[in-house]
Amino acid sequence: MPELPEVQAHAERLRERFRGAALQKFVPFNFTALKTASPRPDEAYGKPLLSVGRRGKYLLLDFGGVHFVIHLMQGGRLLVDDKQSPKPRNGQARFVFTDGPALLLTEAGKERRAGVWCVATTDLAGPPMHRLGPEALEFTPPSLAQAFAADNMRLHGFLRNQHKIAGLGRMLANEVCHRAGLSPFAMTSKLGIDGATKVVDAIHATVDEGLAYERTRTDMSSSAERPGRVHGRVGEPCPVCSDIIRAVSYSGYTVAYCPNCQTGGKVLADNTTSKFLK
Secondary structure, X not given: OOOHHHHHHHHHHHHHHHOOOEEEEEEEOOOOOEOOOOOOXXXXXOOEOOEEEXXXXXXXXXXXXXXXXXXXXXXXXXXXXOOOOOOOOOEEEEEEEOOOOEEEEEEOOOXXXXXXXXXXXXXXXXOOOOOOOOEHHHOOHHHHHHHHHHOOOEHHHHHHOOOOOEOOOHHHXXXXXXXXXXXXXXXXXXXXXXXXXXXXXXXXXXXXXXXXXXXXXXXXXXHHHOOOOOOOOOOOXXXXXXXXXXXXXXXXXXXXXXXXHHOOOOOOOOOOOOOOOO
C-alpha cells in the first residue's frame, strides 16, 4: 500500500501537472467508486483545481469549497489519463478536465476498496479522515512518549495504526523499528522518552529517504521498488551489521527485523502464538 512518501510525492507531481485545470465532470465506473452522496460532485464542475494535498494516506483534490478525498488502498493508483478510453482497464473513476488529460483512478484486483469521497471543504475534519491520528512527521519525542504511554501495544502495531499515527504502513513500520534499533514487538509503554526520541528520529530519516527516491520518479513506485534496509530483504544480510534479516509472518503482512540490531541477537519464532521479545 502506498505510504506517506509515495502519496506525498504523487500529490506534488499531480499538483504541478493539473493545478488550475477546470473540472468538467467526474465519472464513476462502478457504484463502489464514489463513497458519498452529498455534496454532489457536480458542485465542483467548472472550478479550477487549486491544489493537490495529502492527509495520512489520502490524496486531497481541492476545488475551492469542495474536496475530492481519495484513498488508493492496496492496488489503487491515480494516473494521468491521456487516452480517456470508454472502458479503461481497472478503471474505477475519472476526473475529466475542460482541457488536457484526465485523471483516472484505477485499482488492480477484485476487492474494489479504493474510492473517492466528495467532501465540503468545511467538513474535512469529518469522514473519512475523522479518525486519523496526528501526522507522523508532527510528533515530537515528548508527544510521542505521551502517545506511547496512553496506548500500551507492540511498537510495530502502533506505527501501522492510522488512528494513532497517520501516514505510515507496513514497510515504514519495519524500517522505523530497524533504524531505531528497537524490537518491533517492544511494548510502547516501556519505551519512555529515550525510545520515543529514537522512533521520531527514525521516522524522519525513513520518510526523508523515501521522499528523495519518490521525487526522482514520474510515477508512484511499487512496494518492491522502494528503498529499505529490512523490508522485502528477508534472508539477506543486514546493511548495518551483516546479520541475516529475519521475519515473523502473518496472513496479510510480514514483520522484518535484524536480530543483532533490534532484539539483542534473539531470533523470534515465526508464528503468531510465540512469546515475543518485550
